Amino acid sequence: MGCHACASICPKSxxxxxSDKEGFLYPNVDYNLCIRCKQCINVCPIINKEEVMNxxxxxxxxxxxxxxxxxxxxxxxxxxxxxxxxDRDGAVFGASFNDQSEVVxxxxxxxxxxxxLRGSKYVQSKIGNSYKKAKEFLDSGREVLFTGTPCQxxxxxxxxxxxxxxxxxxxxxxxxxxxxxxxxxxxxxxxxEAGSLAQRIAFRRKDEGWKRFSVSFLFKNNTExxxxxxxxxxxxxxxxxxxxxxxxxxxxxxGLNRQxxxxxxxxxxxxxxxxxxxxxxxxxxxxxxxxxxQRLFNEVKDKMLYQEVDxxxxxxxxxxxxxxxxxxxxxxxFMAEKESLPFDKLVAKYCNEPLQRRIRNKVRSGIKKIxxxxxxxxxxxxxxK
Numbered sequence: 254m255g256c257h258a259c260a261s262i263c264p265k266s267x268x269x270x271x272s273d274k275e276g277f278l279y280p281n282v283d284y285n286l287c288i289r290c291k292q293c294i295n296v297c298p299i300i301n302k303e304e305v306m307n308x309x310x311x312x313x314x315x316x317x318x319x320x321x322x323x324x325x326x327x328x329x330x331x332x333x334x335x336x337x338x339x340d341r342d343g344a345v346f347g348a349s350f351n352d353q354s355e356v357v358x359x360x361x362x363x364x365x366x367x368x369x370l371r372g373s374k375y376v377q378s379k380i381g382n383s384y385k386k387a388k389e390f391l392d393s394g395r396e397v398l399f400t401g402t403p404c405q406x407x408x409x410x411x412x413x414x415x416x417x418x419x420x421x422x423x424x425x426x427x428x429x430x431x432x433x434x435x436x437x438x439x440x441x442x443x444x445x446e447a448g449s450l451a452q453r454i455a456f457r458r459k460d461e462g463w464k465r466f467s468v469s470f471l472f473k474n475n476t477e478x479x480x481x482x483x484x485x486x487x488x489x490x491x492x493x494x495x496x497x498x499x500x501x502x503x504x505x506x507x508g509l510n511r512q513x514x515x516x517x518x519x520x521x522x523x524x525x526x527x528x529x530x531x532x533x534x535x536x537x538x539x540x541x542x543x544x545x546x547q548r549l550f551n552e553v554k555d556k557m558l559y560q561e562v563d564x565x566x567x568x569x570x571x572x573x574x575x576x577x578x579x580x581x582x583x584x585x586x587f588m589a590e591k592e593s594l595p596f597d598k599l600v601a602k603y604c605n606e607p608l609q610r611r612i613r614n615k616v617r618s619g620i621k622k623i624x625x626x627x628x629x630x631x632x633x634x635x636x637x638k
Contacts, residue, residue: 254500255279255430256408257380259293268293270379275588276434277498278379296414298407305510307542311564312550313520313530314537314557326373326457326466327519328537333553334423334515335398336364343396345370346387348378354440354451355433358383358401360390370400373456375491377430377498380405384412391417402427403506406513421545424511426518426538426574429501431491435591439487442596449474456488462533463519486600493604494578495587502580509564509575514546515539522570527560538567 255278260268267286270278280293294300316322316329325332335345339362346360347370356376360383361367378401387409390397399409400423409422444450449472458467461481468485470478482488490496520538524531539559541547568574587603594602 254299254404254505255377255498256298256404257384258296258298258408258412261380261382261384261408261412262292262296264288264290264292272434276432276437277377278433296411298404298411299505301411302505303407303410303512305512305542307510309509309511309516309540309542309564310547311562311567312539312541312559313523313527313562313567314539314559315530315535316557318556319534321371322535323459324368325371325535327463327517327535328557329535330537330539330553330557331400331423331517332367332371333556334421334549335367335370335400337549337552338396338398338421339364339367341396343398344387344390345398345400346383347400348374350374350454354437354454355379356436357381358405360386373425375428375431375456375488376433376436377402378405379433380408384409387420388413391420394419397421398423400424402430403511403513404500404504406511407506410512421515421549422513423515423517424513426516426571427501427504427506428491428573429494429497429504429578431487431496432498432588435490435496435588436487438591439596442486443470443478444472447472447474447476447478449476459534463535464533486596489604490587490600493583494581495584495603496591497578497584502577504577507573507575507577509540509568511540511542514541514543515549516542516574518571518574520567520571522567525570526562526566530558530560538562538571540564 257270259280260270265286265288267283268280271281273279314328314330316333321332322329338345344360344362346358348356349359349369351357356374356378358378358380361370387397387399396419398421403424406422406424440451451470452473453471455469458469460467465481467479467481468488518538520536523536530536541550583603590599
């Protein structure tokens with residue numbers, strides 16, 4: 254799953270994380286340096302999977318700061334928790350874009366720098382030396398908030414080998430991680446189309462609303478590409494599940510019992526459960542998984558609008574919390590031809606819906622609109638009587 258725990262703990266640095274032909278990082282061992290200490294085996298969170306028994310509580314949340322909320326993927330809750338940790342001279346770890354438009358794990362120590370960690374990045378981040386740096390901070394007595402995918406949190410906790418009272422962790426409800434190589438091909442495609450290098454990338458702009466979020470590239474020639482998730486080429490490939498890491502089709506970290514203290518997610522379906530908390534600007538679904546998580550939540554709850562929800566009702570619309578995506582049989586073809594086909598042609602070949610299905614969906618949508626309109630007319634007529 255590429256969590257980096259084995260590479261981070263190796264005392265001889267004989268394990269390196271190297272890309273396979275699909276662009277995913279896997280551990281590679283130099284057996285000439287290996288001393289057979291088995292620390293890599295003992296630290297692996299899959300070989301030594303921790304069973305978690307807790308009783309998580311779910312909340313629907315919205316940051317009171319409208320600016321932060323609109324700049325965030327959903328309700329802007331990450332920023333509240335992270336700022337609170339920084340106020341205590343803590344460090345916050347999370348995913349950020351580097352100068353090459355790669356997604357890497359970094360840490361920040363000021364509120365101003367939290368901007369680079371804010372917002373979803375639909376690429377598997379490189380952990381690098383983040384586990385080691387987090388341990389240095391923890392051992393020195395500093396507070397650390399470490400955010401990442403559920404498998405990255407598992408890797409960190411396994412690497413640390415003991416509990417730290419100054420560590421808090423936050424994971425996400427993860428759809429799956431796309432190939433960094435596919436992402437690189439897409440960035441190249443966009444930069445070629447624009448005739449300029451990208452200087453800022455955002456996956457979750459809310460110009461068309463939270464539910465129809467847009468991908469945005471701002472280029473150095475001051476032009477911008479922006480397209481919503483249904484029309485953006487990379488998002489179509491991502492949501493069609495043709496470029497995810499193989500482990501994501503059988504993720505070992507799905508479920509409600511998580512190792513993290515807090516879990517963040519978009520509250521998809523909030524309009525059906527708490528319509529009063531849906532204005533299409535972004536609503537967060539939060540799982541509080543531990544006493545530490547409850548403490549973190551209590552420390553910031555006065556800065557947000559929140560309401561407790563039935564966790565089982567909430568995940569009905571957030572199936573990624575509890576089950577893996579289905580393997581797309583077109584994945585092998587997509588990955589095999591990613592080097593030979595232009596990105597737009599690649600997506601057109603493997604991600605377009607068949608014509609019959611598109612027609613069927615449009616017919617269903619049309620019928621639904623007619624039924625809704627008819628129902629409204631009947632309600633109005635009944636009221637007039």
